[in-house]
Amino acid sequence: MATSTEKNIAVHSLIENRWSPRAFSSETVSEEQLASLFEAARWAPSAMNEQPWRFIYASKENGEDFERLFSCLVEGNSWAKHASALFVTIAKKNYDFNGQPNGIARHDVGLATANILLQATDLGLHVHLMGGFNAAKAQDVLGIPEGFEPVAMGAVGYVGDPESLPEALKERELAPRQRKPLNEIAFKGVWAQK
Secondary structure (H helix, E strand, C coil), X not given: CEECCCCCCEECHHHHHCCCCCCECCCCCCHHHHHHHHHHHHCCCCHHHCCCEEEEEEECCCHHHHHHHHCCECHHHHHHHHCCEEEEEEEECXXXXXXXXXXXXXXXXXXXXXXXXXXXXXXXXXXXXXXXXXXXXXXXXXXXXXXXXXXXXXXXXXXXXXXXXCHHHHHHHHCCCCCCCHHHCCCCCCCCCC
């Protein structure tokens, strides 16, 4: 167990060491490592055991597939071209058992994605999740069928040199990690934030 900066509250080191870099090295992430990430996602909990998550991924070695995924990102995430792999998270909108809308499918996709981040940290990898992408384009160019919706994208790889980033991104890369105080996010019994 590691120790959090909040009143010495213990959290697991995988949680404390998880980090979202923008600078990635050219070191390759293997297919076995990528499979391990998605296997971790497979074991996430979900409402009604629906498992509404789907993922499309490509490593740099799959050049055309990687470029197709990269083309869905907005310009501000152009740094992701240096990652070893990219993926998109996808939510299945309706339950299998009754066809009704699954109002927490995106939540469950988030749980599966959190497993990916922790597994990556355990493997010495890092994942940077991005909301800055064109979901409609992803739906089209990646062949995502009706009934499913892209949620987020992720870049996977080994940490690179922050000096490789444009100045504004380099500053963000080197800035200390910060989190809101616990008393701003967790309230006992009733809402307590002013």
